[in-house]
Amino acid sequence: MTPPRPPSIALAPPPSVRVRAPGKVNLSLRVGALQDDGYHPLVTIFQAVGLSEDVVAHQVPPGSGVSLSVQGLQADVVPTDGTNLAWRAAVALAEHVGVDPDVHLEIHKEVPVAGGMAGGSADAAAALVACDALWDTGVPRADLVRLAAGLGADVAFGLVGHTAVGTGRGDVLTPAMTRGEFHWVFAVQAEGLSTAQVYRTFDETVGGPAELDLAEDTALMQALRAGDAVGLGQVLRNDLQEPALALRPELQRTLDVATEAGALGAIVSGSGPTVAALARSRQHALAIAASWTANDACDTVWCTTAPAAGARVVAR
Ligand SMILES: C[C@@](CO)(OP(=O)(O)O)[C@H](O)COP(=O)(O)OP(=O)(O)OC[C@H]1O[C@@H](n2ccc(N)nc2=O)[C@H](O)[C@@H]1O
Numbered sequence: 579m580t581p582p583r584p585p586s587i588a589l590a591p592p593p594s595v596r597v598r599a600p601g602k603v604n605l606s607l608r609v610g611a612l613q614d615d616g617y618h619p620l621v622t623i624f625q626a627v628g629l630s631e632d633v634v635a636h637q638v639p640p641g642s643g644v645s646l647s648v649q650g651l652q653a654d655v656v657p658t659d660g661t662n663l664a665w666r667a668a669v670a671l672a673e674h675v676g677v678d679p680d681v682h683l684e685i686h687k688e689v690p691v692a693g694g695m696a697g698g699s700a701d702a703a704a705a706l707v708a709c710d711a712l713w714d715t716g717v718p719r720a721d722l723v724r725l726a727a728g729l730g731a732d733v734a735f736g737l738v739g740h741t742a743v744g745t746g747r748g749d750v751l752t753p754a755m756t757r758g759e760f761h762w763v764f765a766v767q768a769e770g771l772s773t774a775q776v777y778r779t780f781d782e783t784v785g786g787p788a789e790l791d792l793a794e795d796t797a798l799m800q801a802l803r804a805g806d807a808v809g810l811g812q813v814l815r816n817d818l819q820e821p822a823l824a825l826r827p828e829l830q831r832t833l834d835v836a837t838e839a840g841a842l843g844a845i846v847s848g849s850g851p852t853v854a855a856l857a858r859s860r861q862h863a864l865a866i867a868a869s870w871t872a873n874d875a876c877d878t879v880w881c882t883t884a885p886a887a888g889a890r891v892v893a894r
């Protein structure tokens with residue numbers, strides 16, 4: 579008689595939480611005069627887009643600390659140490675709630691690095707939500723938004739998503755009403771631009787006014803409420819476009835090719851160098867993408883829609 583087999587023990591995989599957070603385009607970015615703290619007051623209208631980042635937070639044995647890996651678009655130029663914004667987000671949350679920051683963060687990149695689309699900020703927003711769920715710390719949303727703002731000017735918007743007006747450094751957010759779906763095409767460059775350098779060039783060339791008037795975006799807000807892509811295309815605005823073009827003159831051609839392909843509007847995304855073009859439809863977006871490729875006007879092209887949701891758990 580064969581001896582009874584010992585009961586098999588099914589080892590549960592260590593818990594993990596996957597969070598998705600969006601990249602963004604600034605539909606309007608108005609920049610005031612440099613302040614003593616080294617920042618500029620902004621009035622900006624953010625729109626979250628369908629290009630997104632996934633951060634998976636994995637449970638690790640107590641005392642392991644934070645570790646991090648990156649894969650996907652331009653992963654080789656992203657830091658994997660304590661300077662990574664997602665790593666800093668995990669540490670900031672742990673300090674806030676008084677737990678040890680034990681986690682492995684796995685970042686999947688789709689948003690261009692240093693491209694003016696807030697990919698690093700999306701990672702930080704995603705890491706806050708993922709670690710909060712993994713550690714079961716239940717931090718109120720308002721506290722997460724405050725922690726986000728302490729990490730970088732764009733991080734709070736990565737949490738909130740959709741379309742929002744940003745004031746202060748861009749971190750004081752008010753949701754904006756929109757109707758329907760907008761079609762965007764993005765011309766991505768292999769080499770990014772430093773946000774700080776673009777702001778410096780802005781100061782040295784254009785310079786911002788002492789006061790910013792919220793009423794200047796009325797036509798844009800109306801186009802968003804009406805779902806009027808043609809109207810929106812006519813009022814896109816970016817005060818950092820001129821300094822970004824001064825640093826990368828070849829971007830003018832990328833803008834021109836989009837305009838020649840009938841884009842409703844074309845603009846540098848944030849501090850660049852990504853160029854965003856607004857299209858009439860998915861098919862029109864593909865036609866603009868084809869023009870950019872045929873004219874060798876960028877290194878990668880993405881078609882997507884907007885608005886997209888803020889950081890949210892997509893798998894456990
Ligand atoms: C330009 C914008 C437009 O949304 O986005 P990106 O193009 O970087 O995506 C943002 O203002 C970037 O936000 P973010 O990239 O999070 O900025 P931070 O890390 O906080 O700051 C980087 C540097 O940008 C400058 N900065 C940022 C925000 C602001 N309101 N004024 C500034 O002068 C400062 O020199 C700062 O040292």
Ligand SMILES: Nc1ncnc2c1ncn2[C@@H]1O[C@H](COP(=O)(O)OP(=O)(O)O)[C@@H](O)[C@H]1O
Binds near residue numbers: 655691698771849
């Ligand atoms: N998780 C991250 N992903 C990308 N870049 C990061 C990250 N953490 C820190 N960085 C640093 O921040 C810089 C800009 O970040 P990113 O958010 O991609 O661009 P932008 O500020 O233009 O939107 C990068 O060049 C990189 O050195």
